[in-house]
Amino acid sequence: MNLVSEAKAHGGTQGVYSMHSAACGTEMTFAVYMPPQAANGPCPVLWYLSGLTCTHQNVMDKGEYRKRAAELGLIIVCPDTSPRGDMVPDDVTNWKFGKGAGFYLDATEAPWNENYRMQTHILAELPAVIEQHFAADLSRQGIFGHSMGGHGALTFALKHPDRFKSCSAFAPIVQPSTADWSVGAFERYLGKDEESWRRHDATRLIEDGARFDAFLVDQGTADSFLDDGLRPWLLEAACAAADIDLTLRMQEGYDHSYNFISTFMDDHLDWHAERL
Known part of the structure; x- marks a missing residue:
């Protein structure tokens, strides 16, 4: 692990680091916020997965999570959204x-x-680095994210309910196997066999038997991607059919931006802290 930067924030430390990823074949950057409680022992870990076009930087600069994370004693880990580097195809x-x-x-x-092996990077490589270098209690992990990252959070929780004790999302892509802004990526990453796509689709995973205790989802009613890309009612129907506890909050007048995310960030951190 290499240090990129560190700064004190709300009594804790906001750091940015990099590591060589064997899974992605390149150097990968990630951010970690360590709350002040970590000085006295391991703290629970909350993973934040970002959306399309983002890096770790977006939520770090605009998510407004540090004050509440410091109060609750939560470690916040923010990975990148893809491999980077001149040799990476694009x-x-x-x-x-x-x-x-x-x-x-x-x-x-x-x-x-x-x-492009982000699942392995986030579920295997990065936790090993976090465990080695930070005062992290990996028996208490939660996961949340925005848009594409909300999709990732939901699918990782459904596939690994023993690892993640809590899951929430801001405006997630709930059915990427049919959403207009993800179908093309799924076909190019995974091939034309749509059966293989089901393992990376929250609603399909639920249909195929995957289960998780409870989800919190916030969605803005003024989100320009609501009808074509996000469609939270599909997750609502899947959870109802499977008897999964879903708290879906349609937030009047909010869009898809970090103005929306930062407004409800404390609610999500509280949700995870109660379960971690």
Whole structure:
């Protein structure tokens, strides 16, 4: 692990670090906020997965999570959204694919399968680094995210309910296998067999038997992506059919931006702290 920067914030430390990722075949950057309570012993870990076009920087600069995380004693880990570097394949004409758009899966199709292995990076590589270098209690982990990151959080929780004790999302892509801004990426990363897509789709995972205790989802009613890309009612229907506790809050007048996320960030941190 390499230090990029560290600064004191609300009695804790906001750091940015990098590591060589064997999964992604490149250097990967991530942010970690350590609350002041970590000086006295390991603290629970909350993973935040960002959305399309973002890096760790967006939520770190605009998410407004540090004050409440310091009060609650939560470690916040913010990975990147894709592999980076000049040698990593990309499609510069498409913001919904390639760099900044890893969709939190392990690609199976060439040439993307050489680097786009974000599932392995976040579920295997990065936790090992966090455990080694930080006062983190990995028996108490939660996960949340925004948009594409909300999709990642929901699917990781459904696939690993023994690891993650809590899960929430801001404006998640709940059914990426049919959403207009993710179908193209799924086909290029995973191939044309749509059955393989189900393992990376929250609603399909639930249909196929995956379960999680409870979700909190906030969605703005003024979100321009609501009807074509996000469609929270599909998650609502899937959870109702599977008897999964879903708290879906439609927030009047809010859009897809960090103005929306920062407004309800404390609610989400409180949700996770109660369960961690």
